[in-house]
Amino acid sequence: MNTSYLKLKENLKYLKLNQMDLHLDETIDFMNNNDLSFIDALIKLTDYEIDMKEINMVKSMVKVAAFPHLREIKDFEFEFQPSINKEQILDFMTLRFIEQKENIVFLGTSGVGKTHLATSIGIAAAKKRTSTYFIKCHDLILNLKKAQAENRLELRIKHLENINF
Structure with a gap:
């Protein structure tokens, strides 16, 4: 085997460019x-690496967000709940409400x-690299009451201001 090829494979492994190493031959x-061209081939190789880093970043953000499940909007059956305004939900999926500093509250039996809709919107935000955190209203109230009892309410509120729900 060509020593330059072997050295390249070794370098890719050392630099932990696993996707480039994996897709080098193809x-x-x-x-x-x-x-x-050589440059186009490098772009193709680096795209593999970037794609995997993006996938891993989204997985990490979704994990940190503490979603109860990983359901996305494509899995929601709007026909099952005709009272839900599909166009409005799809508008929420654009995340325009975040830019406008608006809140969304889902109420119902x-x-x-x-939960499915809130999680879907949160996952969409995480995919756009927006920090998210899922918490049910009841748990949030308990969390804030505990912080108040520990004389840490102001600190807890400041922390919550820096994340999106």
């Missing part, structure tokens, strides 16, 4: 079979999809 083959 990219070289693609470059040779399609007259791809059990089983109508409040």
Whole structure:
């Protein structure tokens, strides 16, 4: 095997560019079979690495957000809940409300999809690199009461101001 190729593979491993290492052979083959320039081949390789870093970042943000499940809007059955305004929910998915510093509150009986919708919007925000945190209203109230009893309410509120729900 070519020593330059082996050195490149070694360098990719050392730099922990795992996706570039994984896709190197197919990219070289693609470059040779399609007259791809060296720069275009490098772009293709670095895109693999960037894509995986984005996936991992989103997974991390979703994990930190403490969502009760990982349901997205594509999984929501609007037909099951005709009282829900689908266009309004889809507008929430654009995250325009965050830019406008508005809040969303879902109220309703059990089983109508409040948690699913809130989680979907939160996951969409996490995918756009917006810090999110999921907490039910009851738990938030208990959390704030505890902070107040410990004389840390102001500190807790400041912390909550820096995250999106």
